[in-house]
Each structure stands twice: as structure tokens, then as C-alpha cells.
Amino acid sequence: MNKHITPALSRRAFVIGTAAAGAGLAVGLDIPFGGPTVVRAADGSPEVNVWVVIRPDDTVVIRIARSEMGQGTLTGLAQLVAEELECDWSKVTTEYPTPGQSVARKRAWGDFSTGGSRGIRTSQDYVRKGGATARMMLVQAAANEWKVPVSECTAANSTITHTPSGKKTTYGKVVEAAAKLSPPADADVKLKDPKDWKIAGKGVLRLDTADKTTGKMMYGIDVKLPGMLNAALKDCPVFGGKLKSYDEAKVMGMKGVKKVVRVNDSTVAVVADTWWHAKTALDALPIVWDEGENAKVSSESIAKWLAEGLDNSQPAFIGNQNGDAKAAITGAAKKIEAVYNYPYQNHAAMEPLNATALYTPDKCEVWTGTQNGEAAFAAVMETSGLPADKCEVHKLILGGGFGRRGMTDYVRQAVSIAKQMPGTPIKLLWSREDDMQHGTYHPVTQCKLTGAFDKDNNLTALHVRISGQSILFTVRPAALVNGMDTAAFQGLAPTGDWAIGYSFPNLLVEHSMRNPHVPPGFWRGVNVNQNAIYLECFIDELAHSVGEDPVAFRRKLMGKHPKHLAVLNAVAEKVGWDKPPPKGVYRGICQHMGYGSYVAGAAEISVTDGNKIKVHRIVASTDPGHVVNPAQIERQIAGSFVYGLSALFYGNCTVKDGRIEQSNFDTYNSMRIAEMPKVESVIVPSGGFWGGVGEPTICVAAPAVLNAYFAATGKRIRSVPLKDQDISFA
């Protein structure tokens, strides 16, 4: 399976001029595809093209550039290639090309970034084309061998048939000849209509399961290289603080310790024979920090600052607007207002962050689990100071990513340590405490929502005013639009992948940006998580304020949003919204849009003692346009509710003295199986577009349960997590 398999390239592929040094990722040689130069994989098997290698025994090796972190993308992308390739699915295996190889071949595999639920939807077109092109070349090779017109030949299940004569051959037999052919012209490559799919669209088993059940699957944390040493580190507990000094003499005599190194301005590491020795010595290392200007910041001071941003007098970016909401609210017969908030949360992937680096003046290689191989590659280049042709990243399967492994801080640290010990491979592993306290957190926001009704209880206006942190401001400032973080409006935007599903006579959605010193990051679901709570709980509040059924109330606003409405209706029907729930059970419902997919959810809960919630049943629907693997979509939906409900019930990283207070799963809890509701998925693909799957349904978990909690108790909870409201799982 896809360990860090390294397909061998022709030597030409690695020859890059010294001009590549520091020139980023765009530099490389143009390697011809097709034609007489056959590029071979490590075992000598020929590439038909960059996506498809076929061995003489008919094994099909499909190259996957995006990262597998549990979301099933590796299997889904392989299904899409195999579908067009018309190959025998039972003979399919996969491997990762490396970022270094891709750079050397003019980014032959395109984007490696695996976030934003984009793994399949933004590469489906070219990977399918890769499969189709390879199939056409294989069929052409057979036709050439038989000296028959290619139009008389067909391909299915890795077998090519000359229909008039009944002659047959297999892909493995013609691959050498196929690899020498020129690829067909783009215009001649026709992709299948998804309704004709036989492998894609089916809930086939994942390709990466077996090794995950035996302990053989190698994650970054399991990398072992000859002569390797292990590093444990401490970063300044206050974000933005600095490492002042440390007294290495105190630990150099401890067992196994080899070296103490300054990693960067704020971090020190101990390198030892084993990680346990490194960690033990690190804990004994006297360190002096310069905690800097943020040492007094607290959750309370942040909340106070954000609350000021809710006031209309403060400047704000406008993300969506029609009519004049402020005027309509001023003149309203009835006004409803509520303030919600959402805390910092940690990704808490099960595998703590790690990277293994080997540096010599001639080469720097890194082995790591990353959601973005190319970003990791650029980080290796920058930190090592070596040009692209002297850097490499070997990707491993991720023990969870959730957005955190799209960052490269841990890769840079590993290279920095390795650079100080040339020739010795260094495995850097963060402790869970490091991981918890040096995250890139789900951003903190508050939101004031105001709704206006006329005297006949018609909703006339909605004003959504968000105050809080921008992810892009810190992580990707070049993506700001005149200073505005458009991602702050995910699920509230006028149109596109993040479109709001309602029409209001007057609407204003704005963001008062306030960026505390705690580093934010993309956290599975990102800003739809809190925006869905804000909008969907408040819509529920508005419905109840005029005595209307929450579904009927929504439907009135959704006439121009048929796809949003379709998933809401699908959930309402499946949960039985028109019939009363069982005695003692209460329902909540919601809908939203994110990552190009339409999602809706309903929860059935019971509440005992006013504060113990049992979530009995979840019904969730998604319209992702096309479905590549329905079994994996069901698993992503069910898993979404573990991530989303863990966040709702437990997720809070509080700030005290400038640092995160929580340090491990004892203070930052996550749902267990006993708390897991039954999740029923309703997948309603309407075709014509490609939406994401890994993230969108997370955002309907919390509002569905919060709205059900109101139905059960009459109490509105507007603050996450529930544990801080003295509410727990039953």
C-alpha cells in the first residue's frame, strides 16, 4: 500500500538548474509524456501517464497526489481514475508521488493541498482524464499490435477486446507499447456520464484498511531510519513570546541525551536516543522565557474586546447585503435580538504532530504526515536553505489532520533541528500537551443577530453582526480582499459554495475583525461551524417568536433556494417531522451550505434534570452534486457528528496568562462511543456540480441539538461548549 513509495524517475527529471534555489515551486524541467521516453516506476513498470502505472501482471498502480487522513479521498480518487481506465478494481493499488518529483516534472500531479473538502472535487476532472487517456493509449497499443482500427476495440476490466475477431489481451501485455504512444488530443478524450459509472459511485471498500487493523500501517510517528535520534521540544507557552535562555548543562549528563538545540526564536529541543529520554530531559531542562506583551491576555479580556465589536458604531466588513436592514429594524413592529459566541478549539488529531528530517549540505529529506505536500516541500526548502532539487518530502498516511496538518510549523522545526546535526536523521515528536497548547485554533467569535417583523409577523429584516478572529489575516493574508476575510462569511454569502439558503427582504451580514494573539487555523468545517449555529439557532428563535413551526418558517424563506430546501425536506421527511416524536423526545432541525455542498440535520434528544442530554438519533442529509463512494460519505457524515458534537459539548480552549489552559484529553474531552447517537444519512446528489464531503455536515450537528434542547426545555443556549453551561451528555 501507499507507504512512502518512491517511484524512480528518469535521471533527467532530477536535473534542475541552480536557478531553482529559492525560486519556489514553479521551476522544473518539461518532461515529455508519451512518445519514446518511457518514465518508469521504482520497480521498472512503465507509466502510461503520471496517474497510471501498469505492471506486467496487470496490477494497476494509481498515483494519488492528495493526502489520505481518514476521509477516504485516496480510495475515491482511485475509483475515479479506475472508472475511466476501465480497469479491474481488484488489481488496483495506490501510491503517493512525492512533491519533489512533482516539482521536477512541472507540477505534473497538480495541487497536493488537501483541505477545504477539495481532495476530490477540485481534482476529479484531471484525474478522470488521466484514467481515460491511459485507457485510450492502452487500447491504441492493442489495435496497433493487431493492425486493426482502434474503433473496433473495446476495453473493460483491464481486458481489451477486438470485437470482430474476438481477440483479447490485457493491459499488462500492451502497457510497454502504450507507454511509448503520444497521448490523444484533449478534444478526443471524452469522460463518462456519471450515470454510467460502475466503480465510481459505488460503496466499494477502502483500499487502505488492512494495515490499519494489524499495526503495519506506517504513520509519521512510526518512521525509523538508520542512526535516527529523537527530539522533544518546548515552545514558549505564551504565543508570541520568546526563548530567553536554557541551561543545557543540567541535562547533558542524563541518559541518552545527545544535544540541546535552539529550534527557533521561541523553541528549544532536546535530542536523545529515544523520545522518552528526550522528553524526560526536556522536562528537567531549566528554561527562561520572555513571555512578551501577551502574557496578561485571558479569555475574559478577549471576550470583552470581541463584545465591543458587536456594536454598530465599530467598523466592519460587509459580506452580504440587500435592502436596508438597519432601517427596517429601526422601523420594525417587533424586534428580536440575541448574542451568541463560539470559543477556541483544538484539532486534537489522534497522532500528535511529528516530522522526521535528514539534513546534509547536499540534501534535505523529510518524512511526515502532511495535508499539503507542496507546502511542506516549500518549508523544507526555506528552512534548509537548499534548492528544490536537493529537497524532498515523503508523505505518510496521517493519523488525523482536520486542518492542523495543513500547517508546516512542525516540519520547519524538524528541519531546523536536523540542520544543526547534519547527517543524523531526527524524528521530532510533539507531546499531546505541545499539540494541545500550540495549536492553530478554531477562531473565536461572537455574533449579534437581530430580526425584524412587521405587525403581521412577517420577517422583514435580518442583521448578522460577527465580531472576532479572521483565519486568513494570520494564515493567508494575501487572500484578504481589501482587508476583508471573505471566509468569515462561510454559509452566509450571497452566492457560490458558501451561499445562505434564505431570502430576506432586507439583509446585512458583517464582520468586525478582531485578531487576538492566539494563532487561528482551518479547523475541520472552519467558519461554517459557528456561522451555522448563529444563523440556524436564531432562525429557530425567530420562528418560535411568532409561534411558527421551524420547518414551515424556513420554507417560506427558501423559495429561491431549491437545493437548500431539498436537503431540509429530505431530513424533515426522514426524521418524521410531520408526526410527533416519541414521548419525552424532542426535535431540532437546521440546514446550511458549505464547501459547495448542501447539508441539513435533525436531532432527536431527551433531557433529564434539565441538563443531561441523550442524543437518540441524528438524521443528516447532503447534496454534494456527485457521489463517488456512498459508503464513505455515510462514514464522513457519522464521523462529522462525533467531531461536531464533541465540539458542542466539550470543545473549549481557554486562555489565561496568554497561554492555553487545556493540556490533554482530561481537560479537552472528546466524545466516546457511549455518547454516540445513531446517525442516519440521506444522500441526495442532484448532479451538475461537485461539492465537498469531509467537512460540510459538521456544521449542522450543533444547531440541530441546540434547537432540540430548546424544544425540550424552553431554554436557549447561545454559548459553546455545553459543559460550561453545566450541560452534559446523559
Add this chain to the structure above:
Amino acid sequence: MANLTINGKSINVDVEDDTPLLWAIRENVGLTGTKYGCGIAQCGACTIHIDGVAMRSCGISVSEAVGKQITTIEGLAASDGALHKVQQAWIKNDVPQCGYCQTGMIMAVAALLKDKPKPTDKDIDETITNICRCGTFQQVREAIHAAANA
């Protein structure tokens, strides 16, 4: 130096007595199927069997494990390589997502089935407390019942 019996083999490991068994297994013995997740016996990623009982190896010192039968995920399959019925059910039910917690989950479930061959949902809720951040619990439950009925 401590002598440990892991997956039926006697192995000398050169570590301090108070080294957590997890790290001795991973770093000194080289069996990396046992995962580090928290180090404080919360998450269960490091679950192994000690004398047939599921234990979190990060919370046990090497000295406490001396003289006991230690089984890791690498030793769960039969000696002829046939996978344990829990592993088989995991594959058939396509349980793992990222998979990192699953070896610990499988070890916990294997111990449960040894103790209670036909566990109820309540038995599962009370016994299986491993954290899975991908959220595979629905498939875990299905696969436990499938393994019990295999």
C-alpha cells in the same frame, strides 16, 4: 534492563524501570502498532493486553510488566497469520478512517469479546472508552456485533 514477554517472546529491554511500557514497546522493541495518543491513559490508542486484560500501556511502567504476558496488536492474529475475528470484522465493515486509534480500539474490543462473547450495546458503552477523533463509533459498534456473531 528488564525482561519482558511480548507476543510470546522473551525480550530484554535496556530501559529504566519507570519507563512507560508504551515507549519501551515502541522505541526499544520496535513494535509501532501500539500508538501514542495522550500519555495519560485517557485516549486508549496504546491499548495492549496484559495477561489477557486490556490495559493502557502509557500508564504502566516496564517494571510492572515484568513476568506478565504482554500482547500487542502485532500479536493478536493467530500464529499462522490468520487475523483475529475482530480484525476481520474491522476489514469487512470498513471501520477505520485515519486508523491511528484503531489498533488500540481493536485490542480493547478483543478483550471485551473474550470477557463477554455477545456484548450488548450497554456492555460496549461501558467498556469501550477509546477516543476516535475521526468518529468511527457507528462502524465500531456494528463491527463489534459482527465479530461477536462471526
